[in-house]
Structure formats: C-alpha cells, structure tokens
Amino acid sequence: MPKVTLHVDGKKVEQQVKDNANLVVLAGIRQLPELKYGCGMGRCTKCTCVVISGGEDLAPPNWKEEKMLGDKVNEGYRLTCQLTIQKDIEISQENISVKPPKKTTAAITK
Numbered sequence: 001m002p003k004v005t006l007h008v009d010g011k012k013v014e015q016q017v018k019d020n021a022n023l024v025v026l027a028g029i030r031q032l033p034e035l036k037y038g039c040g041m042g043r044c045t046k047c048t049c050v051v052i053s054g055g056e057d058l059a060p061p062n063w064k065e066e067k068m069l070g071d072k073v074n075e076g077y078r079l080t081c082q083l084t085i086q087k088d089i090e091i092s093q094e095n096i097s098v099k100p101p102k103k104t105t106a107a108i109t110k
C-alpha cells in the first residue's frame with residue numbers, strides 16, 4: 001500500500017492508501033479530509049498540488065491537467081483529482097493559487 005504525504009495548511013499528513021487510489025475520492029469519503037478539492041473532474045483547479053517526490057511513478061499529465069494548469073505541469077503541478085496513486089508520493093497544497101483559464105466566447109458576426 002502506497003504512503004501519501006500531504007503538506008497542507010501548515011500540517012503534514014501521512015496516510016497509507018490502497019493501490020490505484022484517487023485522493024479526491026478518499027477526501028470525499030472523509031478518509032483524507034485535509035485535502036483541498038472541488039469538482040473532482042479536472043475543471044476547477046481547487047485540488048492543485050505540487051509533487052515533491054514520487055512524481056516519476058505517476059502517469060504523465062492528461063489533457064485536463066494540461067488545459068487547466070498550462071505551463072505549470074512542467075513545474076510539477078498536478079490536479080490531484082486526476083492522479084492514481086500506485087507508489088509512495090509526497091505532495092503539497094501549501095500556498096498554491098492556480099486559477100482556471102478564462103473561458104473565451106467566440107464573437108458572432110454577420
């Protein structure tokens with residue numbers, strides 16, 4: 001069982017999770033209540049974390065992460081709701097402020 005270390009709100013939380021766990025799902029059932037999250041679907045960025053260690057064992061960022069985080073995916077930022085945990089990982093949600101990209105509306109002209 002992988003160990004998750006989460007830094008959030010000045011606290012360090014360590015927890016064993018099942019293989020292939022999704023941390024937002026665990027947070028939703030109060031098994032990791034410290035985790036910050038919102039939609040759970042890759043749309044709001046409230047679950048954004050920085051991977052401190054163990055990132056090499058994660059799948060590469062998916063299209064939702066690339067769309068919502070832009071260049072930050074190259075700096076270790078990930079959407080926690082999009083991660084499947086298979087090995088030990090250490091992540092931080094300290095001092096993270098990532099806003100979703102603004103929606104653009106196409107102008108309709110005649």
Ligand code: FES
Pocket residue numbers: 024037038039040041042043044045046047048079080081082
């Ligand atoms: S919880 Fe909304 S993007 Fe992850």
